[in-house]
Amino acid sequence: MSLPSERARNIAHVLIEALPYIQRFRGKTMVIKYGGNAMVDPALQQGFARDLILMKLVGINPVVVHGGGPQIGRLLQRLGKVSEFVQGMRVTDSETMDVVEMVLGGLVNKEIVHLINRQGGSAVGLTGKDGDLIRARKLILHRDAPELLAPEIIDLGHVGEVESIDVGVVNMLIKGDFIPVIAPIGVGRDGFSYNINADLVAGKVAEVLTAEKLLLLTNTAGILDTDGSLFSELDVARIAQLIEQGVIHGGMLPKVRCAVDAVQSGVASAHILDGRVEHALLLDLFTDEGVGTLIRRR
Numbered sequence: 001m002s003l004p005s006e007r008a009r010n011i012a013h014v015l016i017e018a019l020p021y022i023q024r025f026r027g028k029t030m031v032i033k034y035g036g037n038a039m040v041d042p043a044l045q046q047g048f049a050r051d052l053i054l055m056k057l058v059g060i061n062p063v064v065v066h067g068g069g070p071q072i073g074r075l076l077q078r079l080g081k082v083s084e085f086v087q088g089m090r091v092t093d094s095e096t097m098d099v100v101e102m103v104l105g106g107l108v109n110k111e112i113v114h115l116i117n118r119q120g121g122s123a124v125g126l127t128g129k130d131g132d133l134i135r136a137r138k139l140i141l142h143r144d145a146p147e148l149l150a151p152e153i154i155d156l157g158h159v160g161e162v163e164s165i166d167v168g169v170v171n172m173l174i175k176g177d178f179i180p181v182i183a184p185i186g187v188g189r190d191g192f193s194y195n196i197n198a199d200l201v202a203g204k205v206a207e208v209l210t211a212e213k214l215l216l217l218t219n220t221a222g223i224l225d226t227d228g229s230l231f232s233e234l235d236v237a238r239i240a241q242l243i244e245q246g247v248i249h250g251g252m253l254p255k256v257r258c259a260v261d262a263v264q265s266g267v268a269s270a271h272i273l274d275g276r277v278e279h280a281l282l283l284d285l286f287t288d289e290g291v292g293t294l295i296r297r298r
């Protein structure tokens with residue numbers, strides 16, 4: 001009998017390293033936010049789909065919430081419309097809302113579903129309208145400045161925030177062994193569609209499902225300090241300081257805010273991961289090293 005090759009021994013070693021994590025996470029729900037900036041490369045997208053399928057096969061229930069900001073921006077540009085962003089949110093008039101709904105619910109959602117299914121998984125796509133999943137209300141932002149007598153109200157049009165989540169349809173899909181893939185579009189009591197930042201939807205879905213983890217895939221190594229070094233772990237108090245100091249800003253703001261809300265509402269941990277790294281999900285979940293920034297309550 002010949003001795004096993006080094007490659008075979010490495011595979012065995014890797015599987016054994018993953019064993020305690022597989023035991024710990026079996027039966028747990030994990031919400032994964034797949035940001036538009038992380039969907040950059042076909043090979044990475046394929047790797048992402050395979051990671052989800054593997055998670056499912058070892059007994060984890062992955063639930064995907066996706067973005068698509070750059071994809072919306074590209075179509076708007078082709079249509080000759082320029083977007084304005086306020087505090088990381090796209091000002092959304094009714095024409096822009098139609099484009100958002102077409103791109104997120106039509107193109108991006110179906111692309112992700114197809115990608116997972118083509119790799120051998122079973123995914124089903126939803127927007128917040130399906131099964132009344134996301135009830136939204138209009139988001140009102142305020143701006144305060146020394147020259148203002150009172151805080152200014154900023155109207156972002158059809159931009160919403162989550163009022164409530166009805167996870168009935170998501171639970172039904174999980175029970176049926178499907179991977180739910182959710183586009184961040186909500187519907188208001190006023191009957192209007194609302195464009196909601198995908199990080200906010202992912203955070204709320206994780207809260208309502210009392211997920212074990214909220215995993216936010218984006219286009220940075222994680223949360224970075226001003227000198228570019230990575231914070232491998234942060235708690236809620238330190239995050240508040242970093243926001244105050246302006247170290248965390250722009251698109252990272254909604255991400256950390258929803259991560260903080262999630263860990264304060266029963267989600268065990270939130271992770272900001274680099275979607276540009278192949279198999280970032282598997283590396284984070286099943287290896288001793290972990291990648292990105294881990295956010296805990298304290």
Ligand SMILES: Nc1ncnc2c1ncn2[C@@H]1O[C@H](COP(=O)(O)OP(=O)(O)O)[C@@H](O)[C@H]1O
Nearest residue numbers: 035036037218220223224247248249250251252
């Ligand atoms: N402290 C920070 N660490 C890392 N990224 C930061 C930080 N502060 C702001 N950012 C910005 O946040 C961006 C991620 O948010 P965003 O572009 O909205 O991603 P996504 O499309 O994945 O939601 C980063 O590319 C970076 O420009």
Ligand SMILES: CC(=O)N[C@@H](CCC(=O)OP(=O)(O)O)C(=O)O
Nearest residue numbers: 035036067068069089090197198
């Ligand atoms: C209100 C608001 O800004 N909505 C976002 C929804 C998509 C999103 O969040 O996409 P990423 O995760 O790729 O950034 C937008 O219109 O771009």
